[in-house]
Amino acid sequence: MFYKSYQVKTGIVSLAIVLFTLIAGMNFIYQPAKKRIKKIEDAQKIEKEKHSLLKEISVAQKNIQKHRLRLFPSKDTSYLLNQVTKLANESNVKITSITPKPFVQEKHYQKLSLVLVLETSYNQLGQFISKLESSYYFISVGKIIANKKGRSGKSSTEDTDASQAIKINVDLQVDLFCKSH
Secondary structure: OHHHHHHEEEEEEHHHHHHHHHHHHHHHHHHHHHHHHHHHHHHHHHHHHHHHHHHHHHHHHHHHHHHOOOOOOOOOHHHHHHHHHHHHHHHHHHHHHEEOOOEEEEEEEEEEEEEEEEEEEHHHHHHHHHHHHHHOOOEEEEEEEEEEEOOOOHEEEHHHOOOOOOEEEEEEEEEEEOOOO
């Protein structure tokens, strides 16, 4: 009997030691290690997000730098006048008047604007605008107001030849973006 009670006591003590070791291992080894692993995973996630954002910023900075090169270097109006005239001639667009507007100073650039009055067809106007906006330096078309003129300069009631393109009168604002000094 003494032997059995000794075995039971030893078994209980052994079981208590094993349970104590498991509980101590869970509380002092596993849980802290699990928390450290979670912190490391969170830090990795944050670093991946930072890396992704830095890549996006780098691409954006390269695009900004590329676009800054397309800003005209000075406030010289002659370039814009020459470019508009040249592209109008290439597109068979007749310029009837050009009115300059004052420079507009923005935070990172300046804007020189011209208001053009044109006589042209829809197709020629499209070609002209496409060529303007495809120029090396930033030129954009701001406002367009088109009025039907009729065919080949005649009023709509005098029109008899359907083969000729419809002519329109157009008020067009053209903007050249310049570097800010």
